[in-house]
Amino acid sequence: MVNTLFTIWSGLPQDVQIPALIIAKIVVILVPLLLSVAYLTFAERKIIGYMQLRIGPQRVGPHGWLQPIADTLKLLLKEIVIPGKANRFLFLLAPVLSIGPALAAWAVIPFGRGMTLANVDAGLLFLLALTSMGIYGVLIAGWASNSKYAFLGAMRSAAQMVAYEIAMGFALVGVLMASGSLNLGKIVLAQQGGILHWFWLPLLPLFFIYFISGVAETNRAPFDVAEGESEIVAGFHVEYSGMAFAIFFLAEYANMILISTLAAVLFLGGWLSPFEGTILQGYLAWVPGTAWLLIKTVGFLFLFLWFRATFPRYRYDQIMRLGWKVFIPITIVWLFVEGAAILFHLQPWFA
């Protein structure tokens, strides 16, 4: 069986083999990703539920485990209502524009040593470019809906994303300076040597700013002014229903996972074991690197949910103030500090 498959495979021409391999890799990345998005919504409802003295979904399947499947089915079967005065083409284009970058960004994420779809040297740049693309989906959705609530939501989110993009970019520049590479795999390898060698310590302010900006970038509480449930109802996607809405939802959650994974890769040593250099290293050598990455990512995702259950929502202008007047100056100052540290070869990070 395996042999026959192998013969068929080697019989294929080179031009077919490469795309087939890439598509297979994409499937291997995307299917677990979409499943984790589905179960992230479930985790969100359960975790926030327990934080709020509720029990969360409980009825569909054992302990509610089939709830995400039921939700997906429901959304698939619902009608996509297009408002009469909306721009049809742009209205339907917007969800595509927002899910596209959210999925494409995963191409450069290293899941383990050498485990990446595209091992490009400009990985970090690629990520920055794609995460800024996501804003077009939101903007176009808000504009094309021809609704005042959606329009306000789009305006808010455009301003917010631009502001936090800058802070985030500066934080990433810090990582770039520390690792000396834009390749995500090399960035992880530059952090080898145990917890204290990871970039979170020398880049502590940048680490915090990166993660908070990430929360803002994904429009999650307490920065969810673009959706602002109690102010502008649902913001940019107020007119969307059925699968069109589901795609926005999917993109938001995929972005959450992306930001969490990136935080783990850039600041917490990606797939590296936290016990490197300790006695436990030998005992835990069997744990695959992907598992460490997963644990770190889940930790960050939990923070996303925790924030949502705890904090009130910022006001739009307060978010702007935080972004422009607090985060950007801090990142710039820390870049200078880091530059000095590199200049004086501060051990052990900038040897």
Place this chain on the structure above:
Amino acid sequence: MPEIRNFTMNFGPQHPAAHGVLRLVLEMDGEVIVRADPHIGLLHRATEKLAESKPYNQSIGYMDRLDYMSMMCNEHAYVLAIERLLGVEPPLRAQYIRVMFDEITRLLNHLMWLATHAIDVGAMTVFLYCFREREDLFDCYEAVSGARMHTSYYRPGGVYRDLPDRMPQHHPSQWRSARDLKRMNRARQGSLLDFIEDFTERFPGYIDEYETLLTDNRIWKQRTVGIGVVSPERARQLAFTGPMLRGSGIEWDLRKKQPYEVYDRVDFDIPVGVNGDCYDRYLVRVEEMRQSNRIVRQCVDWLRRNPGPVVLQDHKVTPPPREEMKADMEALIHHFKLFTEGFCIPEGEAYAAIEHPKGEFGIYLVSDGANKPYRLKIRPPAFVHLGALDEMGRGHMLADCVALIGTLDIVFGDVDR
């Protein structure tokens, strides 16, 4: 040259932060509110007119439905007005029960206010915490009157019946484990008073929980400090009452200034704010909850020690007991007359105002000597406060408008009547 116009937005009537059916036409310059024009009347039920066609007692139920967050307080003002016209005073025990339930109602209202205010500003968890306590308080309502919200418990001349000796317990069910059931019934082993006392012991801890989430939270403060500032002078001119007035720093509370029932016998403080912004009003209301808890506590102690009648024995106004009716012709006649014709009130007029959780709630009653009011005028606090929304909201942002609606503590049953 295109003409530049402000953005007009319809906020409500179907909006998650509209607290019912508020339709707010907002004129906005970008995110900044230039003018906020509240359109009301979507919940108008002509309560005042309805009352004119019914015997006095039959309108008590309508009062519950005015401000459906503080049911018993509405009843209180109405029965107080009737009692003033009749010239009767309920027994002391009834007065204590009324004060206790007024304060329980205040807790209910303030919990609802805190829950919705917090969720409007984005703090979701406080909402569910508050609802946990409201459940217990609704159980008190249910134990005493049989209804969880619209109780019709206060009657002219007292209250409908005495406090029950047994607190109803949760039944076993396939959805609860035996351990859960035991935990849920832990406080329900004794009488209603035991249950309320247990609640008053737990409640300050719960308030601490809300305060941990909000009071010193930087985001909460950024969203409420300096928002909707009303100066003391302006608060007076706008006819503010209740926590809205006290938030602006004016110490005015009908429970202290014009004590009714037994408020002069219980010990409590009136919190006042300093700056008159949303944050101060928040602090005032939270402190009011602690004070209400204190009053409930004192009432429980007094009610424990002093059994007695809870309603007047004047059967021209209150129905005679069932047993009496079986044997006594006169009692039967009284009962028949009361439940068909009702009682007649001597000609005259009276205004009864109480310190409702939202402010001064007044009933102005004019009687022409018949068995129904000639005219009933309701003075709702929320209607008056809503009138200040435009002034408070001007120059603030859209998100603040939501915080302002929250801080006004308006309920549309009350505004539209």
